[in-house]
Amino acid sequence: MDKLSTKYIFSSGLAISNKPIIMHTILGSCVAVCLWDKKNKTGGMNHYMLPFWNGSGLASPKYGNIAIGQLIKKMENMGSNPETMVAKIFGGARMLQEHSHIFDIGRRNVELAHELLSDNDIKIVAESTGGEKGRKIFFNTKTGEVLQKLL
Amino acid sequence: MKNLSDKQLLSELKIRVEERQQAIQKLEQLNNELYRANTKLMESEQLKTNFLSNARNEIINPLSSILSFSQAIAFSDQDDPVEIKKMAAIIYKEAFELDFQMKNIFSSAEIEAGEAWCEYYQIDLSDLVEKQMSKFKNFALDKEMTLVLENRLDSDSGLIKSDPAKIQIIISNLIVNAINWSERTGKIKIGLSKQKDKIRISIADRGPGISKEDQKIIFDRFKSLDPKVHTGNKGHGLGLSVSKAYAELLGGDILLQSQPGKGSVFTLVFPVAPADQKTMGSSDNGQDFIFDNDTELF
Numbered sequence: 440m441d442k443l444s445t446k447y448i449f450s451s452g453l454a455i456s457n458k459p460i461i462m463h464t465i466l467g468s469c470v471a472v473c474l475w476d477k478k479n480k481t482g483g484m485n486h487y488m489l490p491f492w493n494g495s496g497l498a499s500p501k502y503g504n505i506a507i508g509q510l511i512k513k514m515e516n517m518g519s520n521p522e523t524m525v526a527k528i529f530g531g532a533r534m535l536q537e538h539s540h541i542f543d544i545g546r547r548n549v550e551l552a553h554e555l556l557s558d559n560d561i562k563i564v565a566e567s568t569g570g571e572k573g574r575k576i577f578f579n580t581k582t583g584e585v586l587q588k589l590l
Numbered sequence: 591m592k593n594l595s596d597k598q599l600l601s602e603l604k605i606r607v608e609e610r611q612q613a614i615q616k617l618e619q620l621n622n623e624l625y626r627a628n629t630k631l632m633e634s635e636q637l638k639t640n641f642l643s644n645a646r647n648e649i650i651n652p653l654s655s656i657l658s659f660s661q662a663i664a665f666s667d668q669d670d671p672v673e674i675k676k677m678a679a680i681i682y683k684e685a686f687e688l689d690f691q692m693k694n695i696f697s698s699a700e701i702e703a704g705e706a707w708c709e710y711y712q713i714d715l716s717d718l719v720e721k722q723m724s725k726f727k728n729f730a731l732d733k734e735m736t737l738v739l740e741n742r743l744d745s746d747s748g749l750i751k752s753d754p755a756k757i758q759i760i761i762s763n764l765i766v767n768a769i770n771w772s773e774r775t776g777k778i779k780i781g782l783s784k785q786k787d788k789i790r791i792s793i794a795d796r797g798p799g800i801s802k803e804d805q806k807i808i809f810d811r812f813k814s815l816d817p818k819v820h821t822g823n824k825g826h827g828l829g830l831s832v833s834k835a836y837a838e839l840l841g842g843d844i845l846l847q848s849q850p851g852k853g854s855v856f857t858l859v860f861p862v863a864p865a866d867q868k869t870m871g872s873s874d875n876g877q878d879f880i881f882d883n884d885t886e887l888f
Contacts, residue, residue, distance in 0.1 A: 449839060453704035484703065494630030497811050500704035501838075505809055509704060561838045565888040585888040 443579070450483055451501035454487035455513045459581030465590070466530035467573045468571035472552055473527045474561070475583035478517040482580030485510045489544065490551040503551040511559055527565040527585050528552045529576050545569065596682070600873065637812035637827070646692060652684040683728075694828045697759060698811065701835045708753040708839055708849075716748040719782055719791065722761045726769065734775045737765065742783040750789065750862045756836040757791075757858075760844070763829035764793040764856045770796035771854070788842070792857040800848040808846070809834045835856075845862055 446454055448464040448471065454460070462484045464471055474483045477575040487505040492502035500506035514524060531549035549568040554564055565585070567574065594602070659677045662668055668677075700706045723737045730737050768778045772795045781792040800808060807813050814827035830844075837844045842860025 447707075449707055451701070451704065451835070451839065454706060456883045491627070492631075493627045494810065496809055497698055497701050497835050498634070499701045499835060501835075505702075506704065529888075567886070567888060587886050587888060589884040 448484050448486045450486050450488055450546050451499050453500050453506060453510055455483035455517060457481040457517055462578045463576060467532055467534040469530060470530040470548040470552055471576060472510060473578045473585055474510055474514050474524050476514065476523050478523040479518055480581060481514060481517050481519055482578060482583065483510050483514050484578050488546045503548055507552065507555045521560040524561050525564045526556050527559050528563060529574055529587060531568040532573055533571050543560050548587060554574050585589065617771050623793050641812045654686045656684050657679050693759060694832050697832045698828050706839060707757065710751050710753055712747055712751055715745055715750055715755045716782065718754055718757060719761060722758055723780060726765050730769050733769060735769060736774060736777050738777050738779050740779060740781045747784045753840060756840060759835040760836050760858050761791060763833045767829060771795055773883035787862050788859050789862060790857055790859050792855055794853060794855040796853040799850040800854055801850050805846055
């Protein structure tokens with residue numbers, strides 16, 4: 440991988456870049472959707488913790504429906520459209536010790552990504568979800584490649 | 591096909607009917623949940639609309655008073671130093687509140703856009719808390735109240751790596767709420783301690799307390815329990831929702847202990863960041879990637 444500047448995506452955060460950078464994050468039951476536009480070499484990543492905002496707290500990208508909606512909108516503002524965008528999704532592990540009270544929040548996070556991306560006609564070209572291990576991912580916005588390390 | 595006896599048939603039928611009933615019940619339950627979520631979302635949108643129309647008053651009114659008092663000082667013949675000092679105090683108070691409200695508004699916008707990051711620095715927590723307290727001392731004095739610090743941190747454990755700007759916003763919101771909600775006179779206790787690897791900053795007031803019902807909605811955006819009639823409080827109902835989101839960003843939470851009639855204690859709890867935490871915010875440790883068997887390219 441080239442020497443590129445990096446940006447850590449905190450949970451509930453999201454970022455878009457049309458410059459070549461590495462966006463990286465660490466996921467457990469959270470999900471990160473990486474959108475990449477091969478035409479104008481723009482990439483964006485989010486990192487959400489729960490599927491739906493139910494009106495509690497702030498309407499932030501902590502929730503999948505908001506995080507994915509915002510990511511797509513921001514990519515579109517940068518000149519991308521669903522035909523030129525592809526998606527890669529990561530995370531959604533079953534972290535039992537962490538979330539024993541909300542069983543399989545990870546699976547629901549992943550399902551939501553599938554639903555919303557298909558609603559927006561964005562193709563999922565790669566996916567590494569589920570399982571019981573956390574993930575560390577590195578998204579290169581120049582090439583669209585994502586390196587993943589299981590934790 | 592196997593012939594079933596009437597008895598078997600009946601019991602099979604019974605099982606199916608029960609299953610169906612359970613499914614219907616589950617569906618009803620889900621429907622109810624959906625209905626509740628939908629109501630809450632609509633309510634939240636309504637609150638946002640109210641907020642925008644209220645914001646006009648709450649921003650323009652203090653600005654007009656700042657403009658008129660500063661104009662009086664700068665351009666009128668007023669040269670009585672006592673009067674000028676009084677006017678300057680009003681200008682300061684209005685500007686301070688405006689600044690406080692604007693910070694909450696911009697913070698919530700940043701959080702809702704997913705653009706809130708932590709920036710970690712080496713800080714002296716005791717110093718930071720004391721500075722915040724002294725900022726609000728005058729407001730407390732207006733209500734004849736005092737802010738008391740109970741610092742159980744020794745000089746070493748107060749030196750931590752964290753995001754000072756986020757902590758400042760959280761503490762100032764909790765202090766302002768405590769002042770606004772308390773009766774006149776009395777103390778607001780601010781406790782500072784460290785248990786295991788977690789910092790606890792608690793703000794205890796002698797206000798009316800918060801019922802269990804209200805505790806559920808108190809962190810929602812644009813929600814204020816205050817009818818504003820008897821206290822004349824300002825505020826948009828953003829402070830606690832912003833504070834909670836920032837606490838989560840720090841890897842912690844805000845805990846609430848309260849009973850009607852017995853005051854409230856809000857406690858910010860967050861883990862002390864490990865020494866290498868600065869690499870999380872803006873770093874180049876993405877380059878330290880080691881390829882091994884667990885690495886895959888997508």
